[in-house]
Amino acid sequence: MILEDIRIDQGGRPLLSLDARIAPGEVLTLMGPSGVGKSTLLAYLAGFLAPAFTGRGRVLLNDTDLTRLPAEARRLGLLFQDPLLFPHLSVGGNLAFGMPWKAPGKGTRKETRRARQEKIEAALEEIGLAGFADRDPTTLSGGQRSRVALMRVLLSRPCAMLLDEPFSKLDASLRHEMRLLVFTRVQRLGLPALMVTHDEADAKAAGGPVIELGAQS
Structure with missing residues (x-):
């Protein structure tokens, strides 16, 4: 999955920009404080960005530009x-x-x-x-x-996975179990995955590249 020149604004103010490539079976982790646009990015990729935000840039998956498809067709x-x-x-x-x-x-x-x-x-x-x-x-x-x-x-x-802090509400004993379950299946099925999280342990368990997003001034 290729994220090409992604730009998200809120009320005309730049919120987030990203260029990335995610290989099959790989988990790219985005980390950063609340308010930098992590979950908003996932909403843009999935096709249900809230009206308060504007987004541009291409999301390429299997040579298809997902941004040209309705949300239900993006898989x-x-x-x-x-x-x-x-x-x-x-x-x-x-x-x-x-x-x-x-x-x-x-x-x-x-x-x-x-x-x-x-x-x-x-x-x-x-x-x-x-x-x-x-x-x-x-x-x-x-x-x-x-x-x-x-x-x-x-x-x-699905053809790819979007993970929005999927382990944050689990207690410590369950987090390890669910991380193993999720990441093992992502790898086994060869699904490119993008995860946003605050937890460094999530990123370590995912084993893929990590991008740190800083707060915007």
Whole structure:
């Protein structure tokens, strides 16, 4: 993923500028104090920049300029501080939400649904939550909700990942577990990833390049 001449302004005042290249399976970490535009940058990349800000510059992924596409077509997986699971859906329903439908072809719609259910069960087993498909997400622990949120993103088959301080609200014992889970899958799937964080331990665990953003005067 290439971030080419990215510039973000707030009310006509320059807020952030960035040029970077992120290799497949690599995590580029942006660090800096609050107010320098880290999360605003992710919003620009994802296609939902707030009206108070203006942005320009190209985001190239697989030779496609994402800034020319609507947000839903950019295929960027977003992981936030909060898991943001849908309370009206089961754990399995949350995982199914972002999964793309395949054309049934010669099979029936029922067979396609069964295949999706098998993928959900396999995904839950992979993150140590086998048999949780029918569970209410409000009954899960914080670490379990975070794992479901991660797998929901991965099942949507993103082409790149945007990580907005995804470990900041986890206690110390869970941070190591989730860092390992996230970064291992990013590397295994060959996904370029951009993470913003205040935590140097996050950057160290990611193992990729780090860019320090200073406060603007």
